[in-house]
Amino acid sequence: MNQNIRSTSKTVVYTGLFLALGILLPQMFHFLPVPDVGKVLLPMHIPAILAGYLLGSRSGMIVGFLSPVISCMLFQMPPVLTMPIMAVEIMCYGAAAGIVGKKIKSVYLGLIVTMICGRIASGLMYVIMINLLGIAGLNMQMFFLSISAGVPGMILQLALIPPMVKLLRKVNGEY
Structure with a gap:
């Protein structure tokens, strides 16, 4: 089997797992x-x-966009009203992780940059959905509350993701 095909197949399988x-x-x-x-x-x-860091921005974007969409369809979580915001936000996390994972040596610093990119995307989606699309039931206070409520999750990400990335890269022979 061609090495390129094997690599592509492996990426597709791991993207599906993520x-x-x-x-x-x-x-x-x-x-x-x-x-x-x-x-x-x-x-x-x-x-x-993780998909962005380990598989690249394309896989990170796919996982980030489709996770909330499919979860909303299957479990009604996230709610339909906020699902598009989350889909774009998490897609940006995946893309940013893939990009900064190649450019910034420190996984911790790269993760902080990734978090900032995702939050900017979320804020822009709130602005678009409220001001341009006139979606009732949304307000900018919801955006700011989501940031403050998510601080424990951000701390959890900073504690878990860098060691996981380092370990998985080592196991995969990238170090």
């Missing part, structure tokens, strides 16, 4: 006795960011 994780991991978090656990711990972000 996508499944992006759909199932938030459901597992709902077993925790924490109100609004998804908004607090941000479990859907983790697979998209």
